[in-house]
Amino acid sequence: MPNIKRLDPGASPLHYFGSELRRLREAAGLTLEQLGDIVYLTGSMIGQVETAVRIPKGEHVPRLDTALGADGALLRAWEPAKRSRLPAWFQQTAHMEETAREIQVFQAQLVHGLLQTEAYARAVLGVMRQPGNGLDASVEARLDRQRILERVEPPVLWTVLDEAVLYREIGGREVMREQLARLLSYQDREDVQIQVLPFTTGEHTGLKGSFDIFSFPAQASIAYMEGYEEGWATADPRHVRARSLRYDLLRATALSPVESARLIAHVMEERYAHGPEPGPDPVA
Template sequence: MAHVKCLDPGASPLHFFGSELRRLRERAGLTLAQLGDIVYLTGSMIGQIETAAKTPKDEHIPRLDTALGADGALVRLWEMAKRQRLPSWYQRIAHLEATASEIRVFQAQLVHGLLQTPDYARAVLRVSSHDDLDAAVEARMDRQRILRRTEPPLLWVVLDEAALYREIGGPQVMAGQLAHLLDAQDARNVDVQVLPFKAGAHAGVLGSFNIYSFDDQSDVAYMEGYEEAWATANFKDVRERSRRYDRLRASALSPTDSAELIARVMEERYEHVPDPRRGPMA
């Protein structure tokens, strides 16, 4: 007998939506697989929606509502659920990165975690008062394994020029980090654009943010604050940030020109620092 996960409708609006979906499905006498066949989703996907492990796409909701004879109840409930913040566990950035097919990032202050070197990550994480700094660095490096998968996500990073000049960890660490950014440009699934100072006021002045796209569920917009993360699947919020991201990409240098700028900063600021990619001189 298959294990059925207990639901907690009060945990979040997304959990409440999932519990109602399960209630209606069981009332209709349908298994996960049977409902999935009707609405052109896998039974596994239906189960993950019920347990709030995944967010459905807007286009899924009317099909589910019709199949279960909900008379619009699921549609109305989804309108409420998707406007709320996602459950706290869903805001874990590693989960979003590991399941996304495309990751769009704007970083106003630092190099993004997926492109950080271990030394740079250590210098960044040290100011966060981690009890186990080694474990925190290892966890951040472990996140980067998604970029080496057989089918990795597309990573598009718009990086404010300020991040190239903010010396994190000292000259040697920064030289290594900038060299790593140049190497990352060679990956088929990674694009890095630098937003130059001359862009002036821009669409990202309110701070850094990420947008995660998935093959089988709604896009998620994500931001981090001092105390907590903020994530939403609300279509209007995600669309607004997508438009903002498009404007940032339009204002940024091309990937080729960005690489030239990164190389120029390396030469101008760290000319006498050995290039960590070349190893020790004989």
């Protein structure tokens, strides 16, 4: 008889998802391999998902739900489980993104996670990470956060980027071309506004670092800053008001969205559109 690993649904949202998947599969009278054949996955992979050893991709969950006739049960179980792919300290921030009516962002170093391409996100998240150490799951979790911008009623996302973000070559020229093109793709959307704070501004109210402000329909706004290993959030009206003033001044100082798009297009063409990727220095 095979050694079947016992599951603890209360251990985490991912364990609960795995236990639900196993329960539904067994109720349908399917082996791991039979279910795998239906949804085009290996039985081994499904077994690893059931035991929370492996995290499924978001695109797999609707297929599994349909194949098992779960009527949305797996989709509902996946909602809390997918946040488990994020660092514990960031999960509350992801919830704020999902529930906010408006998100105001100032980024001094990087393109904000809600606007990153997959390749750009992979380069950022891969820094100081051992190969294969959960990178795929982290990248997918970051991209999954972006689904809030695809909703019928998405939040308003207002982003101010320091001009340095356009020139910091994350992942190489091709990655940056794709990333700047992604920023330009939002030009016709009223709910996503992108401004660039030019170098010529000199000193400005965001010199102390990047920050976000989340506004909600029925609760106080929250100011948020991210550190290396954790984030800091506050709903203290004094701190939120002070941060909001900084943001208003940044937005007033930055280029308009139209002027910002012209600058982004210029940098993409001038810096990243021509020539091969730089190779290693020739050996003398």
